[in-house]
Amino acid sequence: MHIVFLKDFMREGRGAEAAVADTASLLAGAGHAVTLATFQDAATGLSFPPAPGVALLRTSAADVFDDLNNLLPDAVICAGTNETVALYAGLRRRGYEKFPWPVVHQCHTDPSAMFKWRHPVRNARIREALAAVDAVQVLVPSSVEPFRMEARFGSTRAIIAIGNALPARAAAGAPPTKEKLVLYPAAINKSKRPELAVRAFGLLAADFPEWRLAICGTGKGSARAALAKLAARSAPAGRIELPGYVKNLPDYYARAAFVAFPSASEGLPMTIIEAMDNRLPVIGCRGAPGVDGLVKNGLNGLLAKPDPHQFASAMRAMMEDPVLRARLGDGAHDFVNARYSRGTVLAQWVELLESL
Numbered sequence: 001m002h003i004v005f006l007k008d009f010m011r012e013g014r015g016a017e018a019a020v021a022d023t024a025s026l027l028a029g030a031g032h033a034v035t036l037a038t039f040q041d042a043a044t045g046l047s048f049p050p051a052p053g054v055a056l057l058r059t060s061a062a063d064v065f066d067d068l069n070n071l072l073p074d075a076v077i078c079a080g081t082n083e084t085v086a087l088y089a090g091l092r093r094r095g096y097e098k099f100p101w102p103v104v105h106q107c108h109t110d111p112s113a114m115f116k117w118r119h120p121v122r123n124a125r126i127r128e129a130l131a132a133v134d135a136v137q138v139l140v141p142s143s144v145e146p147f148r149m150e151a152r153f154g155s156t157r158a159i160i161a162i163g164n165a166l167p168a169r170a171a172a173g174a175p176p177t178k179e180k181l182v183l184y185p186a187a188i189n190k191s192k193r194p195e196l197a198v199r200a201f202g203l204l205a206a207d208f209p210e211w212r213l214a215i216c217g218t219g220k221g222s223a224r225a226a227l228a229k230l231a232a233r234s235a236p237a238g239r240i241e242l243p244g245y246v247k248n249l250p251d252y253y254a255r256a257a258f259v260a261f262p263s264a265s266e267g268l269p270m271t272i273i274e275a276m277d278n279r280l281p282v283i284g285c286r287g288a289p290g291v292d293g294l295v296k297n298g299l300n301g302l303l304a305k306p307d308p309h310q311f312a313s314a315m316r317a318m319m320e321d322p323v324l325r326a327r328l329g330d331g332a333h334d335f336v337n338a339r340y341s342r343g344t345v346l347a348q349w350v351e352l353l354e355s356l
Contacts, residue, residue, distance in 0.1 A: 001353060002033040004068055006087065007079040008061075009040045013047040013245055014187070015270040016108040019164045020079045025051035026165055026346050035071060037064065039086075065090020068101075075102045075353050078133070081114055081126050088129035102134045102356035109267040110289040111138070111147040127152060134356050137162050139268035140293050160352050163268050165345035166277050166336060180211040182315065183256035183280070185249055185271040186263060188219030188227055193285075193306065195230055196262040200312035202234025208319050212238075213260070216252055218245040253278040258301075258318045258325055262311060266290030276300060276336040281328030283314045300332035 005024045010017045021036070028034040028051065036050045037057040050056050059067040064086055068076060076099075078084040084105045091099060107114070115123050130136070130151050135158040138147050144159045153159065182201060186192045194215055201213040215231070218224065224242070231240035246252060249271065259275045259282040266272075267290050272282055276294075282301035284291040295301040304314040318325055 001074045002035070002071065003027055003353065004035045004037055004057075004071060004073045004076045005079065006037045006064065006068070006076060006083045008038065008082045008086070010038055010046045010048055011040060011044050013247070016079065016267075017048050018270060019108065020106075021048035021051065021054075022165060022167065023077075023345075023349065024054045025168075026342060027349060028053035030346055030350070035073070037068065039064070061086040061089075063090075065094060073101050075104060075356055077104045077106060077137075079106050080108065081105075081129075084133060085125055085129045088132055091132065099132060099134070102353075103132070104352070104356070105130060105133045105136045107136060107138045107143065107147055107267065110265040111143050111150045112289075113265065114150055134158070135160060135352060137352070139163055140290065142289070142293055143267075158355075160348075162345060162348045162352065163340050164270055164273065165342045166340050167274060168342065177255060178257055179255045180208070180319075181252075181256045182211065182213045182319075183252050183259050183275070184213065184215045184261070185217065185246075185252065185259065185275065186261065186269070187217045188215070188223050190223075191264050192217070193262040193264055194227055196285075196306060196308060196311055197260040198227065198230050198234050198240060199308035200260070200262075200315055201240065203308060203312040204316055204319065205235040205239055207316075211319055212241060214241045214243065214252060214256070216243060216246040216249065249274065250278070253280060256280055258283065258329075260311070260315065261291060261295075262306060263291055264288055264306070269294070273336050273340055276332035279329035279333045281318065281325055281332055283311065283318065285311070294335075296331075296335065299328070300335045301328055 005020055007020045024034050024036050035055040035057050037059055039060055138144055138161050141161040144161055147159055184194055184197045188194050228242055253275055259280050261272055261282050261284050265288055272294050282295050284295040284303055285306045286303045295303055297303040302314040304310045
């Protein structure tokens with residue numbers, strides 16, 4: 001099978017970019033011919049370069065339909081609405097009634113986020129493009145019906161839940177040296193709510209003087225500056241670290257005791273999956289789509305209301321009880337390996353693509 005993944009840009013280092021690159025690698029490793037197509041020009045390096053066996057095609061929104069048609073793919077996987085809309089626009093310009101090859105649209109977010117910008121023309125264009133695809137992949141089963149409602153799909157349209165696979169395992173090194181470190185592995189923006197982790201940690205800083213919080217993520221300068229000021233007010237100097245974007249998060253997974261992930265909404269956060277695979281329990285927020293489907297209270301982590309005092313209560317439970325951390329960490333590892341092993345996810349993708 002020749003499979004083309006279409007991702008507009010790969011320059012932010014975000015989870016969706018990593019997931020596209022890794023799924024392409026997964027299918028190439030199983031013997032399929034795989035091409036990664038991107039609108040990104042050669043002057044900007046890719047945050048996740050293609051793996052061995054994955055061809056790279058640089059194209060543009062204007063040329064993508066013709067360039068992919070020249071490849072004669074067996075299937076095209078569009079990584080989001082920008083990609084699907086661009087491909088559909090090319091189809092219309094060329095006068096086609098339907099795509100000449102099967103197209104799968106990926107939804108890597110909470111489905112309601114597709115139309116969070118209330119622009120009628122834009123949203124109508126997205127829905128028109130989605131109506132032309134052959135199937136939709138969402139990340140968790142709980143997103144199937146919300147996507148159907150948001151996209152206004154009929155009951156017979158194929159919407160399939162396939163999660164992101166666990167990363168390929170690196171060669172085993174020295175056993176991790178655990179520190180009294182809380183890890184926040186996400187961007188600094190409004191929806192991720194890093195200030196909730198900072199405020200909660202600040203409430204506990206005096207009671208747990210040996211513990212630190214690492215905010216491993218980046219954001220706009222104003223957001224990062226505001227968070228740095230909050231951190232300085234919340235805890236003594238050096239207790240809250242802001243190293244910025246960290247490419248090698250496994251180093252932090254090896255050192256951290258648990259993860260604080262107060263995000264309001266996610267698709268399927270790879271950092272949670274990776275952390276759980278490294279036996280790190282996770283604290284998330286109740287009612288947060290994409291988070292509370294992964295974090296099972298008392299099984300692989302703890303859920304708290306999105307309030308600094310409630311979140312601090314969950315953090316306190318983790319900080320003062322290493323037996324709890326170990327039990328939840330083991331549960332986390334078992335949970336993600338039962339659902340997101342590379343073999344399981346590969347089989348789900350092959351089944352979907354062969355059905356088109």
